[in-house]
Amino acid sequence: xxxxxxxxxxxxxxxxxxxxxxxxxxxxxxxxxxxxxxxxxxxxxxxxxxxxxxxxxxxxxxxxxxxxxxxxxxxxxxxxxxxxxxxxxxxxxxxxxxxxxxxxxxxxxxxxxxxxxxxxxxxxxxxxxxxxxxxxxxxxxxxxxxxxxxxxxxxxxxxxxxxxxxxxxxxxxxxxxxxxxxxxxxxxxxxxxxxxxxxxxxxxxxxxxxxxxxxxxxxxxxxxx
Amino acid sequence: xxxxxxxxxxxxxxxxxxxxxxxxxxxxxxxxxxxxxxxxxxxxxxxxxxxxxxxxxxxxxxxxxxxxxxxxxxxxxxxxxxxxxxxxxxxxxxxxxxxxxxxxxxxxxxxxxxxxxxxxxxxxxxxxxxxxxxxxxxxxxxxxxxxxxxxxxxxxxxxxxxxxxxxxxxxxxxxxxxxxxxxxxxxxxxxxxxxxxxxxxxxxxxxxxxxxxxxxxxxxxxxxx
DNA sequence: GACGGTCTGTGATCAGCGTAACGCACGGTC
DNA sequence: GACCGTGCGTTACGCTGATCACAGACCGTC
Numbered sequence: 001x002x003x004x005x006x007x008x009x010x011x012x013x014x015x016x017x018x019x020x021x022x023x024x025x026x027x028x029x030x031x032x033x034x035x036x037x038x039x040x041x042x043x044x045x046x047x048x049x050x051x052x053x054x055x056x057x058x059x060x061x062x063x064x065x066x067x068x069x070x071x072x073x074x075x076x077x078x079x080x081x082x083x084x085x086x087x088x089x090x091x092x093x094x095x096x097x098x099x100x101x102x103x104x105x106x107x108x109x110x111x112x113x114x115x116x117x118x119x120x121x122x123x124x125x126x127x128x129x130x131x132x133x134x135x136x137x138x139x140x141x142x143x144x145x146x147x148x149x150x151x152x153x154x155x156x157x158x159x160x161x162x163x164x165x166x167x168x169x170x171x172x173x174x175x176x177x178x179x180x181x182x183x184x185x186x187x188x189x190x191x192x193x194x195x196x197x198x199x200x201x202x203x204x205x206x207x208x209x210x211x212x213x214x215x216x217x218x219x220x221x222x223x224x225x
Numbered sequence: 226x227x228x229x230x231x232x233x234x235x236x237x238x239x240x241x242x243x244x245x246x247x248x249x250x251x252x253x254x255x256x257x258x259x260x261x262x263x264x265x266x267x268x269x270x271x272x273x274x275x276x277x278x279x280x281x282x283x284x285x286x287x288x289x290x291x292x293x294x295x296x297x298x299x300x301x302x303x304x305x306x307x308x309x310x311x312x313x314x315x316x317x318x319x320x321x322x323x324x325x326x327x328x329x330x331x332x333x334x335x336x337x338x339x340x341x342x343x344x345x346x347x348x349x350x351x352x353x354x355x356x357x358x359x360x361x362x363x364x365x366x367x368x369x370x371x372x373x374x375x376x377x378x379x380x381x382x383x384x385x386x387x388x389x390x391x392x393x394x395x396x397x398x399x400x401x402x403x404x405x406x407x408x409x410x411x412x413x414x415x416x417x418x419x420x421x422x423x424x425x426x427x428x429x430x431x432x433x434x435x436x437x438x439x440x441x442x443x444x445x446x447x448x449x450x
Numbered sequence: 451g452a453c454g455g456t457c458t459g460t461g462a463t464c465a466g467c468g469t470a471a472c473g474c475a476c477g478g479t480c
Numbered sequence: 481g482a483c484c485g486t487g488c489g490t491t492a493c494g495c496t497g498a499t500c501a502c503a504g505a506c507c508g509t510c
Contacts (some may be wrong), residue, residue: 059360062369063450070361085347086354091361112345121339121346122310128353129311135360136285136295136316142367143411144287147497173454177457186368188498207458209506225288372467402487413468418489434476434487 003027005052006103009076011127014119023113028104032096034175039080040093047104048081054100055162055175058092059183069184070135072097072176074161078127084110096190098175145224148195149187152224155205159214166213173211201224230277231328234301236352239344248338253329257321259400264305265318273306278324279389280400283317284408286411294409295360297322297401299386303352309335317440323400334413370449373420375410377449380430384439391438398436424448 003024006012012020028047032038032054039045041060049056051073058079058217059069070092070223071197073079079094084107114121141150163170176184182192199205204220206213228249231237237245252270257263257279264270266285274281276298283304284294294315298304304319309332339346366375378398388395401409407417421437424430429445431438439445 028324038471060365062365066366066369068368070364082354082357084354085350088358091358114346118340118346121343121350123351125310125346125353128350129307129309130359132307132353132357133311133313133316133362135357135364137358139295139364139411140285140287140293142364143293144291145341162429178459186364189458190460191497191500194497197459209457404487414488415469415490416467419467422489435487 003133006050009050009078011050011078011120011123014123015113015117019113022170023105026106026109030102030104032100034096034098036096038094038096039090041090043090045080045083045090045113046107048084048107048110049076049079050103050105051079052103054102055097056095056100057095057097057103057176057180057184059095060092065184068186069093069180071131072184073156074172081110081124081127083107097180108214123204147185147187147191148198149224150187151181151192151195152199152220153180154185155212155214156217156220158225159217163214169206169213169215170217171211171213175210177210229311231275234275234303236275236303236345236348239348239396240338240342242308244338244342248330248334251331251334254327255327257325257327259300259321259323260306263319263321264315266315268315270305270308270315271332273309273332273335274304274319275328275330276300276302276304277326277328279327280322281319281325281327282322282401282405282409283319285317285343292408293411294405294436296356296411297383297399306335306349308332322405338364372410372412372416373423374449375412376406376417376420377424377445379406379410380437380439381445384442393438393440395439396436397439400435402435 003205006024006027007020011202012023015023030038030049038056044164053075056073056079057139058071058073058170059067061067071079083090104205110120114124141153145153147153158174159172163172174181178193178196179189182189185192196205196207199220200207202219204214204216206215229248231252232245237248237381240248254329255263255274263281264276278300281304282294283296283298286292296304305315308315335345339349346351366378370378383399384395384397387399388397390396403418403421404414407414410417421430421432424445426430427444429439429441430450431440
């Protein structure tokens with residue numbers, strides 16, 4: 001498989017060639033089509049995944065079937081590493097949002113590398129610290145902001161990570177249905193739809209199939225606070 | 226200062242005496258009375274803290290002054306370590322909930338220890354992973370559960386961490402005002418008060434000054450789901 | 451072109467919970 | 481004892497957003 005992409009990941013940047021090839025020797029490549037699940041909440045897990053291309057949603061399901069998305073992960077990002085340090089079953093499920101290619105690494109192999117290379121643990125610590133920061137922020141938003149505010153915030157976040165400049169604004173090909181967007185911001189599909197409709201009507205965004213174009217970044221930012 | 230308590234902390238358990246004494250040489254002892262702040266959101270921070278006794282609340286303040294508590298930390302726990310890996314200003318404020326004694330360690334000193342001892346980074350990774358798991362859970366609860374459910378959950382969590390058996394149940398001396406409890410579960414003081422009153426009326430709990438006694442653990446658990 | 455799935459758009463209803471506005475109990479200070 | 485600050489208990493009211501219930505749009509498949 002193509003290890004070049006992995007080589008360029010910050011997590012492995014500090015490794016010497018020997019350690020890197022030892023690590024990548026036992027890599028599994030996984031391809032997923034939209035909607036297919038990689039693992040479920042409660043599964044045992046001994047792998048972590050690096051996203052080569054595509055997007056993965058991490059979510060939790062309540063006993064009554066309602067779902068809540070914890071994060072959307074994109075190319076170059078890593079997930080499923082928590083069980084490495086805290087050996088418990090998967091705390092979320094992972095499902096492909098679009099055609100997705102992953103590289104799976106056994107925890108065991110990474111653990112060996114960690115003991116030898118403090119730089120790798122530093123990278124992992126940083127990644128976890130950032131995730132924790134983000135999650136705390138989301139928690140606060142859920143308390144402080146109303147649904148339109150959270151939708152605005154989510155769009156801005158997605159734009160930041162997946163946006164590309166277009167002729168009349170920023171194209172955000174998030175690949176999410178409105179239902180998924182609703183699960184991400186912790187609201188009902190209907191309310192999210194109404195919020196989006198309002199933004200469109202104000203000329204802040206334009207809707208496309210599983211994508212939005214942000215036309216007025218400033219206004220949207222104001223609404224998100 | 227008394228380094229025995231620190232010695233017993235899992236984070237430092239793996240250190241040899243030399244490394245440990247190097248680390249503790251530059252320790253600062255901090256005493257706080259209820260309500261006094263250790264640091265604020267946005268402050269630069271180059272220390273992490275170990276709680277010797279007492280409790281600390283970590284919170285965020287919205288622009289309009291409303292507050293939201295991210296966590297209550299108790300004896301033996303560590304906080305303020307995130308800036309170690311992800312050098313940004315403090316993402317929360319830290320305030321004493323009761324008389325509290327802390328040991329402050331400079332990030333710089335801990336960083337030195339980390340590079341030498343992979344066990345310490347493993348401990349830190351585990352602590353962060355657990356925190357992230359907990360926070361994700363709280364996030365889901367905020368979406369899925371109503372206020373009484375969240376209050377029940379918070380009480381159970383506090384009981385788990387600070388509860389002591391009493392004659393007629395579990396005494397949870399959480400030291401929080403109802404206002405603070407409300408900020409912790411993301412609700413208004415009034416609604417939390419109503420929820421508590423209902424639990425009392427059903428005979429599930431008994432209220433005391435900044436404490437509760439859990440009388441019917443089973444029912445409370447059921448309500449929390 | 452007819453059918454069935456999935457997704458989007460929108461209105462009507464209803465309840466959970468925030469807000470506002472009280473009164474009361476307690477403890478500390480002069 | 482008089483005073484004040486802080487925390488608790490409880491009410492009435494209104495609004496945000498979930499739920500329900502559709503209708504249309506856009507697929508792919510037969």
